[in-house]
Amino acid sequence: MILGADSLEKESPALLTTCGGIEFRNPVLTASGTFGYGQEFDALISLRGLGGLVTKGISPEPRFGNPPPRICETAAGMLNSIGLENVGVEAFAREKLPFLRSCGTRVLVNFFGTTFDEYVDCGARLAALDGVDGLEMNVSCPNIQAGGIEFGRDPLVLGGLVKACRAVVRKPLWVKLTPNTSDIVALARACADNGADAVSIINTITGMAIDVRTRRPKIATVFGGLSGPAIKPVALRMVYQVYRAQIPIAICGIGGIQDGNDAIEFLLAGASCVQVGTQSFIDPASAERIIREIEEYCRAQGVTDVRELVGGLALGQ
Amino acid sequence: MILGADSLEKESPALLTTCGGIEFRNPVLTASGTFGYGQEFDALISLRGLGGLVTKGISPEPRFGNPPPRICETAAGMLNSIGLENVGVEAFAREKLPFLRSCGTRVLVNFFGTTFDEYVDCGARLAALDGVDGLEMNVSCPNIQAGGIEFGRDPLVLGGLVKACRAVVRKPLWVKLTPNTSDIVALARACADNGADAVSIINTITGMAIDVRTRRPKIATVFGGLSGPAIKPVALRMVYQVYRAQIPIAICGIGGIQDGNDAIEFLLAGASCVQVGTQSFIDPASAERIIREIEEYCRAQGVTDVRELVGGLALGQ
Amino acid sequence: MRYFDARVIENRSLGGGYFVLRLGGCEPLAGSRPGQFIMLRGDWGRDPLLPRPLSLLSVAHEGRADLLAKVVGKGTALMERSPPGSRVSVLGPLGNSFPAPSADVTDLLVAGGVGLPPLFMQAESAAHLGLANGSEMLYGGRTSRDLVLLGEIRGFGIALRLATEDGSLGRRGRVTDELEARLDRGRAAASAQPLRIMACGPRQMLWAVGRIAQSHGIDCYLSLEEQMACGIGVCLGCAVAAQTRPYRYVCKDGPVFPASEVMAHVSVASTSQSRGGAQ
């Protein structure tokens, strides 16, 4: 179950892929908020074996996050309400980036703001940093200037935000969509129309749990984000909806991926690459295992280039 | 684990409750599509011990449903795409209702149409039938006159539909909301504003799964509805959002309920009663067990009237 | 049909992933007929979530019931590891059965791999009725490891012909080759008794058996499998395309169907249509 790290060190040409303007050694990245700033996993897996990693979401200033309890387990999933805690751009550049620069894999920096200007400011500063291969905008944040409604919920607001960030970000710009929507396609279109390079689908689904003994919410902020295997069917559906709509934008699939087969489902549904989130808590070496399992699948199915799988869902007779 | 049926025959006054204009022996109903037309469970549990049951969705004419495969299992959940197969109003009245009339529990009939007129027609005919205690409108159906978009997704369309049905239905009228929305509160408000007696929250969440060996969707229609414990955090969140918004309408909570504690979470979040769906497949006697577990909880917590629990979520210090 | 708790009293591995689970406390299954099945669930939390359909292999006195299963995924893997004493919940007996053995017909029982149980039970029932010489079993698998319980089958006193794809036991080839050979021999011998075919196994094998029966004009019964959630006709998940109406349900109309009823729609049954996914 647990892998020797070196087996993945040698590059496997069949797994090389491209997504949203970035070339990856293989289609498996680790998801924002579940892989720290990379260094924490250095002792556990071979970072250079990864397709890439996405950092915890960064904001212009440091943030301390929400009061505890912040997480709880649910059926095949978990809720979190960390509160976007992070070290801020400055400390990130100073303390976290040097390690990331030398870790041998692609680095995407997830970022956000609480106002339009904060997004633009943060995006511009991060894009200017050496060692950052691309940015992923987390738009599931409350817009404090608009009554706390998430930026990413309204295609118009989202489009404007993407456009403004695009203007200052010369590096690949991905947008991570919220699943708390009735129309994921409209959100993806707003990103494509405004120059984003890829959409990451999906962020967590808003959920809730109650401790019946105390009658209190299980997480202090009442609502939290649901992640893990429970959400995979929803994530996969949204990836496929966007792919099927033929929007000219690459897709990175996220949600409940536990093994190679799960990852391949996302590729078949139309994702060019995937991110592994909660599974890194369950099995810290899983990203490595998943890469090997994809490789085995390709070998067994006679797939010589993993990109052949993208959108390869078989329909009809 | 499996109960002697009679233990529930005697009425337990502490569990009596009211929801959407109907009085129930206890707050546990069985959900549409997971309990057939009641008779199938007669040999397995005491139907008169139930709070009530909701029938499979009925349409004006019989429907044959979707091609197989129609279901598949997912992490802590399942997808279904039955295709709203049912016997139609006529056969329902003739073949199914006589049993239901005598089964000793409340009977809600779930119904739908594919056009505005079908809904109104079906609602009127069902409401006229003796033995029907109330109606539950399933609005997660494609509107064939509006390009296949679900009736229940747009608050305006939904409001109009509820109003039209309300005009012909003199019995309690509940509306079952779709979770595939970014604003469950707006949907609930549209129902309240147009005279519905209760909202049932939630129907299944649209999802998808792929068989990686064959590269085909695991269910023939590609998309299906996700149900089971996986969706409970989302369902609970939506119930609480609607409750918190103080919309003057009763709530029936549905989604992933497996045991008494799950049911109580929904009550605390603001539901007056709950429905047990997928769990009846996992454990056909579960509704009975859940009633007993609620009773035990009330006893242990000194709750003399189950209605005290409704909306009893503890917030703040 | 009842829903009850039972207990594993023996769990015998047969190699190759096959195992026989002997349950105690299955009094409600008394009188079950060959072809009927149960929905079985162990005490394993939410993974997997749904109970698993398993055909009855044999039902004996004092609440004993035997099942034969093969490890193909999580549920069967957990069953295979259940030690004696494990609690399981059982819903059954469910579904219909094969026609009873009769002195007027010769039954060809065609089993493919783990499709054996209903035909094993049918053979057992023929033996009990003293009709063993009116039944023949044709049993095929990929290798000799897929042919199990041969001693027990022989013990019923029925004729048994084996086929393996790799030739490691019996005829090299498919069980349908064996079936065609048997029918050709039968035609040559112009046997007096009319024939009946009963089959259970992989979908492709069943359609092949159905076609062979059709082309020989022989009555044929197929025991089908489909994904199931409830086992009692309420979820409508186990639909199969059929002749008489658009769909029939494996759990309540089957699992045994006259081949003529389900064969005509074979192609429909495997059609994938891209429509909305309303329930």
Added chain:
Amino acid sequence: MRYFDARVIENRSLGGGYFVLRLGGCEPLAGSRPGQFIMLRGDWGRDPLLPRPLSLLSVAHEGRADLLAKVVGKGTALMERSPPGSRVSVLGPLGNSFPAPSADVTDLLVAGGVGLPPLFMQAESAAHLGLANGSEMLYGGRTSRDLVLLGEIRGFGIALRLATEDGSLGRRGRVTDELEARLDRGRAAASAQPLRIMACGPRQMLWAVGRIAQSHGIDCYLSLEEQMACGIGVCLGCAVAAQTRPYRYVCKDGPVFPASEVMAHVSVASTSQSRGGAQ
């Protein structure tokens, strides 16, 4: 810190839901210190999903590690039923530890119920260092069934005082009553050695111990628990309110904290605020 597969080599029930799990193959845990913990997960599918944090009870030669746990939910129930031979995955050793025993201080080890393991290991370590007479353990539980491994603790040669709420063993009352009594006696005797308190147990007990220590001006270390997902500081789930900055993390800043650092914010730590749930 390493991530590796281990194996249950013994699973000893102590009654009352308590059990000692002995793992083999834990060479990477060699050198772990009292207070450190591991994230443990069995081979049980997706239910429960996350690994469970458990303190180390004892780490011996040849890759042996002992854990003491109590059944409170699904994860611990599955552990309790794991037979020898079961595979588990282990991430550890994690977190910080109690200060090492020293010849210059007397350590009062205050354990409540299943909070015993880190203090047991601390006592073991004191014994190994020949400092057993500089440690005293105060160990409380609801009934005598909650006080386990007493023979082993006595074997370390440290003083042991017990308390149960129902009076079934040792003093009737809480372990904090025992602690106050000990401190009063100490004051009366005006003992030369300075005291240090180390405690692990239920949250309410820890705050009470912290307050007592504060009022006596004694150094105090508390081992905290919080819901955990990762155990290595990346999920930021295990936050506790603290003095020095808004939050500290049980898994990487703890689990052992100077009481002064976490006490001031006790009320903040239990505040529920109704805000949006962004990560």
